[in-house]
Amino acid sequence: MSIEAPQGLLLHDLLTKEGWGVDEPWTPLFRDLAEVVEDPGAWIKAIGLEQAQDFADVLRSAFNTTRPTREYRHEMSAGPFYADARCLGAYDDQGNPAAVVTVWSAGPGKPGLVEPMGVHADNRGRGYGRAITVAGAAALREMGLSSVRVCTPSSNVGGVATYKAAGFAARQEIADRIRKV
Numbered sequence: 001m002s003i004e005a006p007q008g009l010l011l012h013d014l015l016t017k018e019g020w021g022v023d024e025p026w027t028p029l030f031r032d033l034a035e036v037v038e039d040p041g042a043w044i045k046a047i048g049l050e051q052a053q054d055f056a057d058v059l060r061s062a063f064n065t066t067r068p069t070r071e072y073r074h075e076m077s078a079g080p081f082y083a084d085a086r087c088l089g090a091y092d093d094q095g096n097p098a099a100v101v102t103v104w105s106a107g108p109g110k111p112g113l114v115e116p117m118g119v120h121a122d123n124r125g126r127g128y129g130r131a132i133t134v135a136g137a138a139a140l141r142e143m144g145l146s147s148v149r150v151c152t153p154s155s156n157v158g159g160v161a162t163y164k165a166a167g168f169a170a171r172q173e174i175a176d177r178i179r180k181v
Contacts, residue, residue, distance in 0.1 A: 001178065001179050001180075001181050002023060002176040002177065002178045002179075003015070003020070003176060003177045003178075004174075004176050004177075005177060006174075007172070007174065012177065015177045015179075018179075019179060020177045020178065020179045021177070021178050021179065022175045022176075022177060022178070023175050023176040023177070023178045024153055024154070024155060024175065025153075025154040025155075025173040025174065025175045026151045026152065026153055026154060026173065026174050026175065026176075027151065027152055027153075027154045027160050027170050027171070027173055028149065028150075028151045028170070028171040028172075028173075028174060029149065029150050029151070029152070029160070029163040029164070029168035029169065029170050029171065030147060030148070030149050030168060030169055030171060031137055031147060031148045031149075031166070031167050031168045031169070032146070032147050033112075033137060033140060033141040033145055033146055033147050033148060034146070036141075037134060037137045037138035037141050037167075038134060038167075039134075040090070040130075040131040040132070040134040040135040040138065041127065041131055041134075042090045042091070042098075042127070042128060042131035042132070042135070043090065043091045043092075044088055044089065044090055044091075044131070044132070044135040045088070045089055045091065046086060046087065046088060046089075047073075047087040047088060047089045047097075047100060048087075049073065049074060049077060051089065051097070052070035052071075052073035052074055053070045054089065054097040054100075055070070055073045055087060055089070055097070055100050056068050056069050056070045056072060056073060057097070057120070058089070058097050058098070058099060058100045058118055058119070058120045059100060059116060059118045061118070061120045061121045061122070062099075062118025062119050062120060062121065063118060064121075073087070076102070081104065084104070084105035084106075084107070084143070085102060085103060085104045085105065086102070086103050086139055087100065087101070087102045087103075088100065088101050088102075088103065088132060088135050088136060088139060089132070090128045090131045090132040090135065092123060092128075097120065098119065098120055098122075098123035098126070098128040099117070099118065099119040099120065099123065099128035099129055099131065099132040100116075100117070100118055100132065101114050101115075101116070101117040101118075101132045101133060101135070101136040102114070102115060102116060102117075103136045103139050103140050103148075105140065105143050105145055106145070107145075108143070108144030108145065109144060109145070109146055110145060110146060111145060111146060111147045111148065111149050112140035112143070112145040112147070112148045112149070113148065113149055113150060114133060114136040114137070114140075114148055114149075114150050115150055117129065117132060117133055117136070117150070117162075119132070119162075124158075129158075129159075129162035129165075129166075130162055130165040130166045133162060133163060133166035133168075134166045134167065136148070137166065137167065148168075150163060150168070151174070154173050
């Protein structure tokens with residue numbers, strides 16, 4: 001069981017007394033979208049349902065997992081919040097998908113989210129993570145959003161560095177409260 005609660009609440013003292021622990025720290029990152037977003041420096045295109053397998057392949061490689069599958073991309077797009085979301089891909093010189101991101105909108109003038117973002121293992125260290133994240137920020141700005149946010153485990157040093165390279169500023173680490181049931 002876990003609870004996400006802002007720092008500084010008396011709730012944390014109560015949870016500690018009740019035996020709740022602290023989970024791994026996460027780094028929240030933020031980018032203001034008031035200014036024009038720079039060119040990502042890579043070939044970017046929308047990823048539709050016909051590229052669902054490419055999307056899934058990149059995320060599986062990025063996170064070294066057997067999930068998600070192409071069905072995940074289909075299910076995600078059928079969800080109630082996807083109407084204002086987009087999936088984007090960064091492609092290498094041979095036209096292969098190198099990185100993907102999904103951007104989520106809370107509506108014009110509000111913040112957006114980039115999640116999930118992943119770079120295929122064969123393309124790490126080549127700037128595709130930065131490029132797809134910048135492209136995601138640009139897409140959200142085009143949709144009229146005020147800013148973009150993301151959280152990643154602080155232990156994901158490469159992920160934090162990628163978001164910073166894409167113009168995001170790190171905020172104070174946060175951690176969920178956890179309790180084994």
